Amino acid sequence: MTLAEKPTPSDAAALGRSAADHLWMHFSRMGRYADSPVPVIVRGEGAYVYDDRGRRILDGLSGLFVVQVGHGRRELAEVAARQAETLAFFPVWGYAHPSAIQLAERLADLTPGDLNRVFFTTGGGEAVETAWKVAKQYFKLRGKPAKHKVISRMSAYHGTTQGALSITGLPAMKQDFEPLTPGGHRAPNTNIFRASVHRDDPEAFGRWAADRIEEAIVFEGPSTVAAVVIEPVQNSGGCFTAPQSYFARVREICDRHDVLLVSDEVITGFGRHGTTFACEKFGFVPDLITCAKGMTSGYSPIGAMIATDRVMEPFLADKVTFPHGYTFGGHPVSSAVALANLDIMEREGLNRRVLDNEGAFGATLDGLRDLPIVGDVRGDGYFWAVELVADASGTTLDADQRERIVRGFLPSALFEAGLYCRPDDRQDPVVQLAPPLTCGQAEFDEIEQVLRGVLAEAWSLL
Template identity: 75%
Template structure:
């Protein structure tokens, strides 16, 4: 009898937690922790709520992992998946096409700005970033600039775990166990204006944006424009805590990329599909990428899928003669994932979810900023339905917490305390210590208030620890 069968007939949650302890290798998790303390087992979701195997109800303040835009438990999406599985459960897009893949590619091209008309499917965001770097390198080889292979990205930015995407990632601690990585990744400062003084940068937002963008050109010139293929940037940088673009920043970056014939890649794995109130955040922030990478919200997590979307210019040399892109994934453009993505996007349009974000983003920001009256909260920043609270040791000086305090606060106390208090969100210290929230796009003021109240209660408890 399997563990699932045992649970159904009543032998209880202990069988699941023991099986998890014995067999499930969880991602980004300290596995030794779960030898003493069982991992939470999530068994059900409805709307913005999830429940564990003990019946504990929690507000999903992170949309799973910036994924479940339309909310959990959508019966119509389950029905679409079942129908597609009955008609055609699987066929690869390796020289063949399926109806759902064709229709979804057409839909995405229609949403994407400018002539981003070519959709290369993957099964997730890291694979999309990996694909973007590979296509950039091959594009320049095919167009007579074979030395262009380097990528510039920002400090603290996360772009995925494959070897190439990890080389683009700006988090040294995430790389050390896997070095040497793919060569060619280089870093520039991010857009954390709250820490501008520490970077020796101007604190005026417009001047800071110009300064940060100019560091990209400085890096291109230092490495040599004939060797740099791409600049990879998130519209709002996730890791470090929701760094928004200063005014004029992306317009300046676009000018720099054009001047040096460098591709601008907008990594919208988190920011795409309504997180900022538009299908792609590049549209909201007013810039035209050469490539968009996306995943997560495309299907709201109901099926694993991602994509690299490229311009007609990038596709053009691949249409000549015997040229082809020697790259792909078995499950990319999976028929069931593509079908449920189309149905998910139908919900976006029918329920006006992008407009809901635009209508309510100010209210979410204002609600989150109430937390600034706590001594432990140094900054609250974000955009759309994507916000971060930066935690500080000293509010006046912006002094951050040391390694031991971070271990206590971020690793040991906050994840469990927030969950016990009724909120799933993300404590993180890959940059400075932050808590991130990104609720489903269906949420409104009632959920915002609940998020703020749980954060306030939990951070008040945390202040007594540190």
């Protein structure tokens, strides 16, 4: 197709056909678009996006857990334009530029403890990849070269690069790409809804789950384990929270066995739970933080790994290099946008807004428990999941029901009803909700109303 033949934005049908013919979409069954149009989103404003047919859809997932301050913020676009006019690109490979310097200092001020050293990436998976590399080299520099393994949690998602995918605890996501980077090992997650022990005692369950991490470290051999990677609230499987006892015990275990604790905050960071980093809310200080997504509210891509002074210390020795980097890590435009985004969040008190409204959001969604298809509602902050079940005893949907309901019916039905969110069956099937942090009760009610209608219809199809 020549340039002159390419469809214009006003030609909605042609745009959809062109997407089906040329755009390889992520995590998508591309064959399905031979006979059905590709949804095309053309603009966003506040908590809503608009498609090429002019429909307004509530963005109940903040794009992909990203757009903290909402869509259409002219201020962020103007900051990006000014920075591009001044300095559009220069790498941080032995050089620096003002916006990366200022952002690194800002992030160091926002982290708990002495997490003072920021390594920029372009996204979350790269940040996790970087954290594993740092952990491996850190122990080599300390004279413990055998420490290279990582313990993560069952069904947890940490990225798609070969290293991050090894840390990911979803076998189905890995099987097409094996063999992967060796060294990834798993411990149970904190899904108390499906727990076989301590279901009525969250604190005891938290201690039990943490002890399984120590069990994995001991089984693999503490002299071989470099890091434990956990999300403060686990995404995959549907917003698994954990009590304070869990995080305190995991921190103790890592210290006892000289293992680095990594808080993967790619989703949970930047206000999603009412603090800049969720580890602060849940009462633990990690050795490394990985983050991305909400740092710029998606207005420009960036990610980061943030390390403590203790982790950084051996890298400051004479002639030591960390032989790792990304062309666009710490990009001037992205760094400038991140600074402006953090300004907006601070000026509008979005962390406080989440803390003030998280109870109302949870209570609104909790009302869906009267639907027979809803087995559990769980989450924290502006990050919640509704787990779907096949009967009153909590039986999970079988393979056929997942295919028909979770993959076949729900995505299009919710979108057609005016809600973009995430039906997900990488573990037990859930619908995930994570609206922009600017939302309030009006948007919570709209989310609940759409879910109620669509889930009731889904139940009739089971």
